[in-house]
Amino acid sequence: MQNEDLLALRRRCVLDGLDRAQTVIPKVAELDGALGERLEVRFRQLATEVRAGFDRMPDPVTTAALIRQGEDLIGETIAFLGGAAARGYDLDDGVTSLALRWLDRLSADSGIPKVGVVIPAPTDYTGMLTQIISFKLPTDGLWALPVAVHEYGHFVASGLQNRGQAAGIPVTVLPVEGILSQMAADADLPRLYWHGHEIFADALATAVTGIAYTEYCLRYRFDPATAHEASRDGTHPSFARRTRIQLAVLDDLAAEDQHGLLAGEVARMRETWRRRLAAAGQPSEPSADALLDPIEAEFLRLLREHPKLRSIRYRDHVIARQLSEPDRPLPSAQPTVAHVLNAAWSARRLAEDGEADDRQRERDRERIATQARAQVEQVLNDA
Amino acid sequence: MPEDLVLTTRLAVTKTNLTLINALTTTIRRREDGIDDFLGAPAQHLQSLAKLNEKVFKLKNQAFEDEEVFLKDLKLLEEDVDNLAMELRKRNRQADALRTLLFEPLNERNDVTDFLLTAAKGLESQLTPENYWKKQTECEKLFREYVDLLRGIALRSARFGDKHATIGQLFSIADALPDVWGRVNGWGWHSLVVPSRIEEHGSTDSLVLRVGFPEWTVWALPVLQHEMAHVYRARKDLNRGDKPPDASLVADALATLVTRPAYACATLLLRLNPSAVLDPDSEAGLRAATILGTLSECSEEGDPVHVLAARLRREWLAAVENAGGEPDAQTAAFASSKWSDALRTAREDVELAERGGLPKAPVWHEKWPTVSLLASVLSEGGDVKVPPAYAGESEMGDAQKRSMSLLLMLNAVWLARVGPKPERDAAPGDIAGIAERAVRAMLDHLEGPPPRRRGSGPTNVR
Numbered sequence: 001m002q003n004e005d006l007l008a009l010r011r012r013c014v015l016d017g018l019d020r021a022q023t024v025i026p027k028v029a030e031l032d033g034a035l036g037e038r039l040e041v042r043f044r045q046l047a048t049e050v051r052a053g054f055d056r057m058p059d060p061v062t063t064a065a066l067i068r069q070g071e072d073l074i075g076e077t078i079a080f081l082g083g084a085a086a087r088g089y090d091l092d093d094g095v096t097s098l099a100l101r102w103l104d105r106l107s108a109d110s111g112i113p114k115v116g117v118v119i120p121a122p123t124d125y126t127g128m129l130t131q132i133i134s135f136k137l138p139t140d141g142l143w144a145l146p147v148a149v150h151e152y153g154h155f156v157a158s159g160l161q162n163r164g165q166a167a168g169i170p171v172t173v174l175p176v177e178g179i180l181s182q183m184a185a186d187a188d189l190p191r192l193y194w195h196g197h198e199i200f201a202d203a204l205a206t207a208v209t210g211i212a213y214t215e216y217c218l219r220y221r222f223d224p225a226t227a228h229e230a231s232r233d234g235t236h237p238s239f240a241r242r243t244r245i246q247l248a249v250l251d252d253l254a255a256e257d258q259h260g261l262l263a264g265e266v267a268r269m270r271e272t273w274r275r276r277l278a279a280a281g282q283p284s285e286p287s288a289d290a291l292l293d294p295i296e297a298e299f300l301r302l303l304r305e306h307p308k309l310r311s312i313r314y315r316d317h318v319i320a321r322q323l324s325e326p327d328r329p330l331p332s333a334q335p336t337v338a339h340v341l342n343a344a345w346s347a348r349r350l351a352e353d354g355e356a357d358d359r360q361r362e363r364d365r366e367r368i369a370t371q372a373r374a375q376v377e378q379v380l381n382d383a
Numbered sequence: 384m385p386e387d388l389v390l391t392t393r394l395a396v397t398k399t400n401l402t403l404i405n406a407l408t409t410t411i412r413r414r415e416d417g418i419d420d421f422l423g424a425p426a427q428h429l430q431s432l433a434k435l436n437e438k439v440f441k442l443k444n445q446a447f448e449d450e451e452v453f454l455k456d457l458k459l460l461e462e463d464v465d466n467l468a469m470e471l472r473k474r475n476r477q478a479d480a481l482r483t484l485l486f487e488p489l490n491e492r493n494d495v496t497d498f499l500l501t502a503a504k505g506l507e508s509q510l511t512p513e514n515y516w517k518k519q520t521e522c523e524k525l526f527r528e529y530v531d532l533l534r535g536i537a538l539r540s541a542r543f544g545d546k547h548a549t550i551g552q553l554f555s556i557a558d559a560l561p562d563v564w565g566r567v568n569g570w571g572w573h574s575l576v577v578p579s580r581i582e583e584h585g586s587t588d589s590l591v592l593r594v595g596f597p598e599w600t601v602w603a604l605p606v607l608q609h610e611m612a613h614v615y616r617a618r619k620d621l622n623r624g625d626k627p628p629d630a631s632l633v634a635d636a637l638a639t640l641v642t643r644p645a646y647a648c649a650t651l652l653l654r655l656n657p658s659a660v661l662d663p664d665s666e667a668g669l670r671a672a673t674i675l676g677t678l679s680e681c682s683e684e685g686d687p688v689h690v691l692a693a694r695l696r697r698e699w700l701a702a703v704e705n706a707g708g709e710p711d712a713q714t715a716a717f718a719s720s721k722w723s724d725a726l727r728t729a730r731e732d733v734e735l736a737e738r739g740g741l742p743k744a745p746v747w748h749e750k751w752p753t754v755s756l757l758a759s760v761l762s763e764g765g766d767v768k769v770p771p772a773y774a775g776e777s778e779m780g781d782a783q784k785r786s787m788s789l790l791l792m793l794n795a796v797w798l799a800r801v802g803p804k805p806e807r808d809a810a811p812g813d814i815a816g817i818a819e820r821a822v823r824a825m826l827d828h829l830e831g832p833p834p835r836r837r838g839s840g841p842t843n844v845r
Contacts, residue, residue, distance in 0.1 A: 318756055350748075
């Protein structure tokens with residue numbers, strides 16, 4: 001069989017698959033009205049792009065690229081359908097709905113386009129074509145909510161644009177991609193691209209959620225025993241490196257905290273992580289990396305200076321700390337979701353500090369999470 | 384000479400007090416204004432009543448002549464009567480307030496009268512020609528207490544003060560502060576704080592706490608906790624054992640644990656004498672070490688209170704040097720085990736102490752964001768309300784919670800003046816306004832329903 005014939009068959013297959021998917025997606029509305037509607041527009045647009053590409057009778061290389069694009073789109077659609085079903089049957093306990101509403105709020109505040117949807121999935125993942133954010137199940141409930149912002153970070157990295165001029169000609173620059181591309185040669189890809197994006201997503205999640213993201217990572221996700229190893233598939237940098245960028249962002253936030261309440265919490269987290277690493281026989285800092293080290297400083301600068309990122313930056317930690325007090329004495333400024341999550345962590349730490357009984361700690365954790373979830377919903381409703 | 388925080392704070396206080404003395408005539412007039420106005424009320428009301436009588440007389444004549452005019456005039460008369468009634472109600476409220484100001488302190492504070500009466504009766508029955516010389520010192524002490532008490536009450540009731548608050552109002556805040564200590568072995572504070580020229584440590588014998596003159600301001604109120612800490616220490620018998628820690632240092636550790644940075648600021652910046660730090664065992668040096676050590680030990684590194692403690696330590700050392708004391712002696716005092724022994728004793732006892740395996744989270748740690756926010760509002764010129772006390776502590780009585788709330792405000796007022804970092808300090812021109820707004824908020828807080836007190840404990844000390 002000729003290569004052209006193979007391409008033609010696969011082209012036909014992709015087009016059929018897109019047709020079927022386009023028929024099925026509206027039916028998602030039966031499971032979740034808002035979800036089906038949100039993806040249908042995006043899917044139709046992407047499918048039209050693929051079809052229009054085929055209609056232009058492209059050369060074999062372009063055809064192969066279009067086929068890959070179509071297959072990715074169908075693959076993301078299948079994942080979406082599974083996720084939508086899981087969400088429709090409340091397998092995620094409503095966490096992804098909450099995450100979607102939060103990310104929409106962040107987009108509204110920053111002027112960054114909205115993500116497609118957030119759905120439950122076996123792993124955390126962001127589908128860049130459909131702009132679907134997958135949220136890992138089983139979930140750690142409210143405590144895991146900041147992970148949605150990490151995934152949002154992948155979306156922001158590809159979507160954040162700066163408009164400027166080069167030699168008098170208007171140009172659009174993707175600042176995150178720009179930082180990555182100016183740092184390395186093609187030979188350094190894809191590691192630089194993968195790890196760079198993960199580091200940026202970590203930095204953004206921390207900059208938006210304060211200590212809530214780092215607390216979650218250090219308690220639930222980052223194993224000190226393997227702290228200096230990249231992930232098995234090579235896509236994620238080591239936990240030690242990821243922790244370092246998060247703590248650096250937190251240091252930045254603490255420096256801006258006029259009430260001085262964050263500095264102590266960051267110092268405590270840094271010390272706890274250092275102790276856990278030492279207990280696991282691991283060095284406290286990641287080894288030097290000529291590619292990744294300079295990127296961290298550039299991302300910190302971008303987060304500090306970019307107006308859109310500044311607009312959703314975590315601030316006024318005092319509101320979170322006051323929320324965690326047993327009774328709020330003053331009508332504080334309107335809290336954000338991040339404030340509520342930080343307040344929940346403060347309350348959790350206080351409850352844990354004075355409690356040795358594991359069962360009681362579990363009950364306290366559940367109680368605090370339930371209260372915080374109600375507050376998050378209230379904040380989103382008020383907004 | 385380089386400027387230091389202790390020096391600038393004391394200079395500001397001294398200048399304020401000198402201004403107060405210079406404005407004595409105005410102060411007296413202000414005091415008389417209110418009373419004159421009130422005392423003139425009966426004469427004014429008599430005049431109003433005479434006018435009403437005239438109108439009634441006129442109406443009697445009109446009643447049979449012109450019904451329309453009669454009804455109209457009757458309506459006007461009704462309005463006049465209503466206005467007079469309203470005025471009388473207002474005067475009644477003023478009379479209540481004046482009564483409270485003039486007579487409440489002693490009536491409500493049974494410990495004082497009980498102590499004086501009991502002690503006087505006891506001495507009277509024991510006194511004989513044979514033991515007179517032996518009992519003389521005891522009698523003189525009682526007489527001194529008596530005179531001080533009367534003088535203090537007279538001062539409190541005299542409506543002196545500045546345009547924002549009278550001395551009596553300021554001391555009504557002071558009266559409420561010792562309640563934060565709760566009941567000590569079944570005994571609760573029901574006594575009185577009075578103004579005096581110099582604060583005396585012996586004051587606790589009669590349960591009359593004294594606040595010395597240069598510090599009749601909101602800034603000095605936390606210092607009162609040192610005296611109350613002595614009462615607490617004595618009642619809990621904390622200085623027992625072969626080598627008990629120094630009583631005054633235990634009192635400082637207790638007062639710092641209970642009152643936190645407000646006590647440290649008030650005592651270091653207003654009270655202790657930096658020039659007296661001449662050797663490692665000097666009282667001022669060890670007291671400063673105890674207060675700063677307690678503040679630092681009971682906060683986590685990086686926390687605002689910890690940062691503030693470090694700053695106060697630097698400021699105090701600078702003050703010692705500038706005042707002609709020995710910085711090396713102060714450094715040696717910081718390293719002394721005398722203060723850490725005192726802190727250990729205090730910490731083991733006080734339920735509010737942080738860490739140390741206590742089952743409950745410390746109130747201060749949880750409430751500091753509120754203190755910090757209040758301080759911001761005060762700094763920015765906004766009006767504040769005293770925050771409600773911590774609701775989670777079921778062991779706290781209403782009076783204790785109310786007192787706790789006042790302490791939160793005292794911390795906020797000091798934090799608005801002296802921040803963890805110098806760049807956040809209040810400008811000199813803003814300090815009076817900060818104090819004024821804080822006092823107003825505390826007085827409003829005290830005007831609420833009086834706290835329910837648990838059953839009174841024994842009213843005599845010995």
